[in-house]
Amino acid sequence: MLKERVLQKLEILSDAAKYDVSCSSGQSNRKNKDKGLGNSSGSGICHSFTEDGRCVALLKILLTNHCIFDCAYCVSRKSNDIKRAAFTVDEVVDLTIGFYRRNYIEGLFLSSGIFDNPDYTMERLVRIAKKLRLEQNFNGYIHLKAIPGASDELLKEAGIYADRLSLNLEMPTEQGLKLLAPDKSHKDVIKPMQYLKTEIAGHKEERKANYKAPLFAPAGQSTQMVIGATKESDLEILGMADYFYQQMNMRRVYYSGYVPISHDNRLPSIGTPVPIIRENRLYQADWLIRYYGFNVNEIVGFNQPNLDLDIDPKLGWALRNMNQFPVDINRADIELIKRIPGIGFLSAQKIVAARKFKKLVPQDLQKMGIAYSRAKYFLAFSSPFLLHKDLTALQIKDHILDTQKSKYQNDFSNQLSLF
Numbered sequence: 001m002l003k004e005r006v007l008q009k010l011e012i013l014s015d016a017a018k019y020d021v022s023c024s025s026g027q028s029n030r031k032n033k034d035k036g037l038g039n040s041s042g043s044g045i046c047h048s049f050t051e052d053g054r055c056v057a058l059l060k061i062l063l064t065n066h067c068i069f070d071c072a073y074c075v076s077r078k079s080n081d082i083k084r085a086a087f088t089v090d091e092v093v094d095l096t097i098g099f100y101r102r103n104y105i106e107g108l109f110l111s112s113g114i115f116d117n118p119d120y121t122m123e124r125l126v127r128i129a130k131k132l133r134l135e136q137n138f139n140g141y142i143h144l145k146a147i148p149g150a151s152d153e154l155l156k157e158a159g160i161y162a163d164r165l166s167l168n169l170e171m172p173t174e175q176g177l178k179l180l181a182p183d184k185s186h187k188d189v190i191k192p193m194q195y196l197k198t199e200i201a202g203h204k205e206e207r208k209a210n211y212k213a214p215l216f217a218p219a220g221q222s223t224q225m226v227i228g229a230t231k232e233s234d235l236e237i238l239g240m241a242d243y244f245y246q247q248m249n250m251r252r253v254y255y256s257g258y259v260p261i262s263h264d265n266r267l268p269s270i271g272t273p274v275p276i277i278r279e280n281r282l283y284q285a286d287w288l289i290r291y292y293g294f295n296v297n298e299i300v301g302f303n304q305p306n307l308d309l310d311i312d313p314k315l316g317w318a319l320r321n322m323n324q325f326p327v328d329i330n331r332a333d334i335e336l337i338k339r340i341p342g343i344g345f346l347s348a349q350k351i352v353a354a355r356k357f358k359k360l361v362p363q364d365l366q367k368m369g370i371a372y373s374r375a376k377y378f379l380a381f382s383s384p385f386l387l388h389k390d391l392t393a394l395q396i397k398d399h400i401l402d403t404q405k406s407k408y409q410n411d412f413s414n415q416l417s418l419f
């Protein structure tokens with residue numbers, strides 16, 4: 001049974017942690033040894049299931065919501081009149097182990113406000129991870145927030161015990177950050193990110209030479225940007241994300257739509273949250289940059305600095321580049337096939353593998369599970385293409401949106417008919 005005092009802290013500090021979205025798990029292999037507890041593998045976290053088959057997640061909490069800073073966009077800012085709490089090191093260790101043993105969680109995501117100073121806070125975060133690993137033999141997933149301004153020694157220790165470390169960029173531009181958090185600067189996070197990048201790469205090399213060399217943040221580092229609190233365009237946001245992928249070997253950049261929590265007139269007014277679709281479009285664009293070979297400037301540009309909200313960015317690119325279509329999937333390069341709306345990364349690989357044995361026809365694509373109703377406008381061989389070959393980009397867009405709409409309506413009616 002959890003003590004009343006710990007329960008109260010848990011309520012406050014798990015609620016405060018919900019604004020940090022950078023906690024999905026990354027890949028990490030941490031084998032169980034010496035009869036330890038848990039085992040991270042494959043997708044990076046322990047896959048534990050409750051008896052009824054539910055997949056359980058990470059314990060996501062703050063160590064404390066006390067903070068010496070006053071970032072206008074943050075619920076934990078020092079000027080905010082809220083209930084404050086702080087866990088002790090042992091409380092977090094006990095909660096993690098207790099929940100883990102009960103199969104409630106697969107690992108720990110631990111962030112924190114900054115009390116006293118960065119080293120003081122980081123030292124506690126590290127102590128928790130160290131205790132879990134060395135005293136409790138915990139092999140589950142640990143994601144620690146790295147505190148900007150903490151010493152390299154502490155960051156190094158954190159990397160030894162955690163699977164993933166993250167430093168949040170917060171606002172996509174320095175100007176936006178200065179507006180809402182005048183005490184902060186992007187260089188405060190970029191410097192430790194560079195340090196972590198070097199350590200991660202160095203430890204990987206060491207492991208190649210000696211498999212007994214210690215792991216260092218095997219699931220890499222990630223960061224988060226708050227979207228919509230300031231006026232940055234998607235071009236600026238994606239440009240920044242691209243910089244982090246290229247220059248910092250970032251595993252993930254997360255986009256967190258700003259939830260209005262303050263009457264501060266530097267911020268959007270309460271009641272005007274960032275539409276969830278903007279977040280979704282940014283994640284889709286991010287995916288195109290990382291896995292589909294798109295440059296940021298192909299997705300957004302100075303003429304159109306924001307993503308379309310009504311269509312996904314891949315379809316948007318195709319409609320702006322109709323000169324690239326139709327594509328003959330029996331001959332085209334895989335890189336171009338991946339760019340066809342309705343054909344994903346894996347489907348493109350299946351197409352290239354299958355066409356070695358036969359000339360592919362539309363039915364083959366349908367059997368492969370491709371979104372043919374969308375792809376057909378961009379394919380050279382399909383007879384529907386012949387019917388649609390005179391359509392303009394705008395007309396194709398309307399057709400696709402209509403099909404999408406009737407699909408949603410059908411799905412909705414089918415769901416209603418179940419009640």
Ligand code: SF4
Pocket residue numbers: 067068069070071074075076077078112113114181
């Ligand atoms: S430093 Fe972090 S926790 Fe503190 S107010 Fe700023 S964003 Fe919030």
